Amino acid sequence: MSEAAxxxxxxxxxxxxxxxWKRAAARTRxxxxxxxxxxxxxxxxxDDYRLLAHDVAKVRRLLPDSRSREYLEAAYAQAHAGLYRxxxxxxxxxxxxxxxxxxxxxxWLRPHIIWATALFVLTVIAGYQMVxxxxxxxxxxxxxxxxxxxxxxxxxxxxxxxxxxxxVLSLQILTNNIVVSLxxxxxxxxxxxxxxxxxxxxxxxxxxxxAFTSLHGLGDDLFRFVVAHGCVEIxxxxxxxxxxxxxxxxxxxxxxGSRGESFQRAALQSGKxxxxxxxxxxxxxxxxxxxxxxxVYPLWVRVVIGVSYWLFMLALLxxxxxxxxxx
Amino acid sequence: MDPLRPxxxxxxxxxxxxxxxxxxxxxxxxxxxxxxxxRTILAVAWYIIAALIYNRSWHFTAPLSPNAHWFIYVVAPPxxxxxxxxxxxxxxxxxxxxxKRVAGVQTVGRNxxxxxxxxxxxxxxxxxxxxxxxxxxxxxVTCMLTRxxxxxxxxxxxxxxxxxxxDAALVRYRGEGLSSRQLxxxxxxxxxxxxxxxxxxxxxxxxxxxRSIIPESEADDDSTLRSRLEQMAGGDLPKHAIxxxxxx
Numbered sequence: 244m245s246e247a248a249x250x251x252x253x254x255x256x257x258x259x260x261x262x263x264w265k266r267a268a269a270r271t272r273x274x275x276x277x278x279x280x281x282x283x284x285x286x287x288x289x290d291d292y293r294l295l296a297h298d299v300a301k302v303r304r305l306l307p308d309s310r311s312r313e314y315l316e317a318a319y320a321q322a323h324a325g326l327y328r329x330x331x332x333x334x335x336x337x338x339x340x341x342x343x344x345x346x347x348x349x350x351w352l353r354p355h356i357i358w359a360t361a362l363f364v365l366t367v368i369a370g371y372q373m374v375x376x377x378x379x380x381x382x383x384x385x386x387x388x389x390x391x392x393x394x395x396x397x398x399x400x401x402x403x404x405x406x407x408x409x410x411v412l413s414l415q416i417l418t419n420n421i422v423v424s425l426x427x428x429x430x431x432x433x434x435x436x437x438x439x440x441x442x443x444x445x446x447x448x449x450x451x452x453x454a455f456t457s458l459h460g461l462g463d464d465l466f467r468f469v470v471a472h473g474c475v476e477i478x479x480x481x482x483x484x485x486x487x488x489x490x491x492x493x494x495x496x497x498x499x500g501s502r503g504e505s506f507q508r509a510a511l512q513s514g515k516x517x518x519x520x521x522x523x524x525x526x527x528x529x530x531x532x533x534x535x536x537x538x539v540y541p542l543w544v545r546v547v548i549g550v551s552y553w554l555f556m557l558a559l560l561x562x563x564x565x566x567x568x569x570x
Numbered sequence: 571m572d573p574l575r576p577x578x579x580x581x582x583x584x585x586x587x588x589x590x591x592x593x594x595x596x597x598x599x600x601x602x603x604x605x606x607x608x609r610t611i612l613a614v615a616w617y618i619i620a621a622l623i624y625n626r627s628w629h630f631t632a633p634l635s636p637n638a639h640w641f642i643y644v645v646a647p648p649x650x651x652x653x654x655x656x657x658x659x660x661x662x663x664x665x666x667x668x669x670k671r672v673a674g675v676q677t678v679g680r681n682x683x684x685x686x687x688x689x690x691x692x693x694x695x696x697x698x699x700x701x702x703x704x705x706x707x708x709x710x711v712t713c714m715l716t717r718x719x720x721x722x723x724x725x726x727x728x729x730x731x732x733x734x735x736x737d738a739a740l741v742r743y744r745g746e747g748l749s750s751r752q753l754x755x756x757x758x759x760x761x762x763x764x765x766x767x768x769x770x771x772x773x774x775x776x777x778x779x780x781r782s783i784i785p786e787s788e789a790d791d792d793s794t795l796r797s798r799l800e801q802m803a804g805g806d807l808p809k810h811a812i813x814x815x816x817x818x
Contacts (some may be wrong), residue, residue: 252762296584316589317735323580323588324683328664336687408638422698429698432722490726503725510726514692557688 254305260298261311267291268318275325292326295319306415338565340515346562348516352485355492359484362439363446363477370450378458384451393459400468403536410532417528421521422478427483428490428517432506442484449477471545472531474553479520479527482560486513486520516560523556578718578732588682590732593675595713598721598731604705605669609655613648620763657694661687666734676734689727696723756775757783761799768796 274288299319302312349356374381381390392399403412423441430437456465493509495500534540534548558564576752577589621630621644633640659667664684665677677693685693700709700721709721718730719780764771764779773792780795783802790798 247767249766250761252765256757293584296582296586296735300586313735319586320588320590320682323582324678327681327683331687408641410638411636411641414641418649425695425698429696432696432699432726507726507728510692510696511688511728514688514695517695518691 250305252302257298257301257305258311261292264298264315264318265324267295268314271318271322271325274507275321275328287320288326292322295322334457342562342565342567345560348512349560352482352489352513352516355485355488356482359438359442359488360481363442363481363484366443366446368452369452370447370452371454372450372460373447374451374454375458378455381451381455384448384454388478389452390455393456393461393524394558396459396461398456398464398468400465400536404445409537412536413528413532416531417525420479420524420528424479424520424524425517427533428513429482429486431490432494433491434494435488438487438491440483441487442480445480462570467542467545468535470542470549471534471540471552472549474549475523475556476527476531478553478556479523482516482520486516489513519560523559526552578678578680578730580680590678590682591735592718592798593673593731593733594719595710597673597675597733598713599710599718601667601669601673601675601731603669604672605655605667608668609652612655613652616651617644617648620647656697657690659692660685660690665690670731674733675731677729678732680728680730681769685727685729689729693723693727693729696721696726699723746761761802765796765799 270284270287270291274284279285295315295318299312299315300316302309306312328536370384374384389399407415423445427438427441432439453462456462482552490506490509490513491506497505500508530548530552534545557565577591580588580590582588609698618630621632621743622628624633624634624640650746656667660677670676677690679689697709700706700712700723702708706721709723712721712725713719716725718724720730724730760779761783764776768776775794777792780799784790784795784798
């Protein structure tokens with residue numbers, strides 16, 4: 244038998260199996276789109292996977308540039324993805340995220356959280372000192388309308404609910420805060436510099452505005468407005484900054500792996516904390532829309548709400564809300 | 571498959587690696603443009619219809635003093651459609667969106683499987699950076715410069731876009747339906763190898779091997795055995811069928 248005839252015979256034998264490939268591909272498509280409890284289905288899928296692997300190896304050698312190869316490679320890849328797909332239960336995944344993953348990430352990010360908080364506090368003090376010493380510098384941080392309102396002896400938050408309904412206010416605030424938080428995290432991609440910029444700018448603005456309102460005798464009113472939602476909002480700012488700093492550090496000091504691997508690991512790990520931050524900012528936004536601008540609530544109520552929500556955040560981030568069951 | 575196009579190669583327990591052709595900037599842009607049109611049309615359509623219902627007249631501009639209903643029913647849903655379109659589709663369909671489906675690509679993890687929810691969210695959050703300063707310029711440039719044509723979001727999430735080839739079709743042949751006469755490729759290989767080395771093999775040995783393949787051939791002589799084996803190996807497929815199968 245000649246070499247050509249041998250090749251031909253093998254190709255024929257291979258192509259005659261196309262019905263088996265079609266059946267395997269159809270079963271893979273059917274099973275990869277849904278959940279099944281049928282053991283026979285699972286066993287068939289494993290058989291199909293072996294069959295496709297076997298024929299992919301053959302077709303790569305015998306018909307490297309063919310439609311059969313394209314078909315088989317696609318079917319094989321789909322079978323691989325279907326077979327190795329991990330089971331995903333949204334409820335359990337969420338529980339695992341808050342019970343195990345987030346406390347682990349917080350623990351890992353502890354040094355970054357401390358440094359980000361220190362930076363934020365320092366920039367708040369710097370902003371306060373700057374505007375306290377040179378009040379004209381407030382123009383760098385606040386809009387002309389805000390400055391004019393404060394100079395008239397009013398806080399821009401007064402009568403806010405007469406202009407915008409609480410629900411709308413909450414929605415606007417929480418959207419804005421979430422975007423800032425996500426930016427602080429993503430900006431870590433610029434070797435951490437973007438995160439430092441966002442964190443520093445927010446700290447300077449907060450300090451500057453507090454100094455400016457204090458100079459006009461409105462410092463207490465601003466504190467009264469901020470305390471209910473601010474404890475968590477500011478903490479989340481620091482947490483997002485810490486997540487962004489970790490992403491930046493992974494690029495600066497990749498450790499044993501490559502820079503890409505290190506970046507990916509840090510982004511995925513610290514991203515879990517960002518998920519918690521987003522959830523916390525939703526609560527903060529609701530407080531800022533419904534409670535903070537409402538003059539009905541006295542200071543002590545606001546302090547209790549602010550501190551309680553902050554303690555809730557602490558418990559959430561440390562996994563105390565979902566303790567593990569003892570075996 | 572294409573020497574100019576890199577493949578994502580994933581090891582498998584079968585010993586045969588899974589090769590997924592990586593999609594380039596062209597396929598990515600094509601998918602994105604389709605998705606952008608879909609989400610824009612959906613968001614605008616929602617806004618117009620909701621605004622017409624809210625205003626109860628043929629104009630869809632915002633009222634002078636909009637109340638909460640205006641924001642909740644008219645403004646918020648289009649924003650949600652526009653900004654959560656990609657993560658929602660990719661989570662629900664395990665890495666695909668309508669645009670990606672049309673472009674024949676899908677998002678996969680480095681293991682070749684569907685990306686995790688965390689990966690999908692991370693790659694979409696990083697759109698904030700990829701979309702800078704306008705028209706996804708950062709993402710497009712990164713895509714052109716990286717080996718696997720990935721944007722920053724993919725680098726962060728450990729994902730990439732590959733061609734799914736779900737539309738790949740097989741040509742039907744006349745001999746295809748003869749399942750009872752089909753040889754598995756291992757047997758076919760043994761048969762062809764046996765025929766290839768027929769003359770060089772010891773007569774008793776080749777008869778023994780042939781009979782192990784065709785058990786009912788005890789009485790057959792040497793030449794009958796060979797012709798039966800040749801018939802098996804030849805199959806029903808004419809040469810032109812294979813020529814047709816191989817791409818030009």
